[in-house]
Amino acid sequence: MSQAILSVRGLRKNYGGVPALQGVDFDVARGEVCGLIGPNGSGKSTLFDCCTGLQKSDAGSVLLKGMDITHWPMNRIAREGRLLRSFQKTVVFPTMNSEENLVLAGQMARFPGIASTFSVGATSRARVKALRERARELIEVSGLSRVAHLPAGNMSGGQQKLLQFASMLMPEPELVLLDEPLAGINPILIEKVIQCIVSANKDHGITFLVIEHNTDVLMNLSHRVIVLHQGQKLADDTPEAIVRNPQVVEAYLGG
Numbered sequence: 001m002s003q004a005i006l007s008v009r010g011l012r013k014n015y016g017g018v019p020a021l022q023g024v025d026f027d028v029a030r031g032e033v034c035g036l037i038g039p040n041g042s043g044k045s046t047l048f049d050c051c052t053g054l055q056k057s058d059a060g061s062v063l064l065k066g067m068d069i070t071h072w073p074m075n076r077i078a079r080e081g082r083l084l085r086s087f088q089k090t091v092v093f094p095t096m097n098s099e100e101n102l103v104l105a106g107q108m109a110r111f112p113g114i115a116s117t118f119s120v121g122a123t124s125r126a127r128v129k130a131l132r133e134r135a136r137e138l139i140e141v142s143g144l145s146r147v148a149h150l151p152a153g154n155m156s157g158g159q160q161k162l163l164q165f166a167s168m169l170m171p172e173p174e175l176v177l178l179d180e181p182l183a184g185i186n187p188i189l190i191e192k193v194i195q196c197i198v199s200a201n202k203d204h205g206i207t208f209l210v211i212e213h214n215t216d217v218l219m220n221l222s223h224r225v226i227v228l229h230q231g232q233k234l235a236d237d238t239p240e241a242i243v244r245n246p247q248v249v250e251a252y253l254g255g
């Protein structure tokens with residue numbers, strides 16, 4: 001395996017009496033698309049929360065590009081680690097159109113915090129022009145051209161997911177964590193999201209860690225798959241081996 005971009009060691013997280021993570025270890029190699037699966041409540045989103053600084057873990061460590069980011073605040077992890085994530089619930093700015101959403105995403109990543117996004121002076125005209133160009137490119141790649149003029153709130157749920165995905169690519173991240181990017185979207189848009197992930201990975205070298213319950217799609221997309229079960233790692237292998245692993249079949253995939 002090439003150098004790990006993300007290394008998680010002995011990660012633990014309890015919510016009250018609920019052990020969401022019970023000592024999880026894994027690596028994600030730079031340049032790979034790694035799948036993360038497991039039953040509802042197995043700790044997948046919590047793992048993302050602890051890797052991105054949204055939640056503080058109780059024990060264990062998270063290394064990003066060799067830096068110990070375990071106790072870093074969320075903004076610093078995103079900015080210095082160039083690590084971004086999506087949430088299960090889609091978040092876009094509903095009154096802005098696609099280009100405005102994307103330009104704002106690019107500005108926010110550079111100047112973390114809403115207030116500084118609108119600060120005068122720091123955002124030069126040339127920079128905004130470059131952001132607009134990149135936004136138009138991403139609108140094209142995500143197949144959103146036809147609806148790009150609409151306020152994002154008037155786009156379909158699937159289109160909003162694509163826009164959210166494009167927003168994450170605006171600041172040119174190195175590692176992207178996707179939490180159920182395909183939930184609730186139709187087969188055509190599923191295909192589009194997959195193409196976007198594959199192209200961002202192949203053409204721009206972006207590493208992905210993807211939580212997804214659509215296992216058929218995830219197995220095709222991923223180079224490797226990690227399985228969580230009751231807050232513990234149950235398996236970590238190639239998709240071919242995962243679908244044949246009897247423990248994984250019993251705990252998650254079903255007969």
Ligand SMILES: Nc1ncnc2c1ncn2[C@@H]1O[C@H](COP(=O)(O)OP(=O)(O)OP(=O)(O)O)[C@@H](O)[C@H]1O
Pocket residue numbers: 015018019020038039040041042043044045046047
């Ligand atoms: N903020 C929170 N406060 C309290 N309990 C939480 C919180 N977040 C998660 N949990 C609990 O931690 C456990 C793991 O939840 P998590 O959301 O990580 O699961 P998941 O694998 O992402 O599930 P799903 O596939 O349903 O999204 C669950 O028992 C959940 O109820």
Ligand SMILES: [Mg+2]
Pocket residue numbers: 044045046088179
């Ligand atoms: Mg979840």
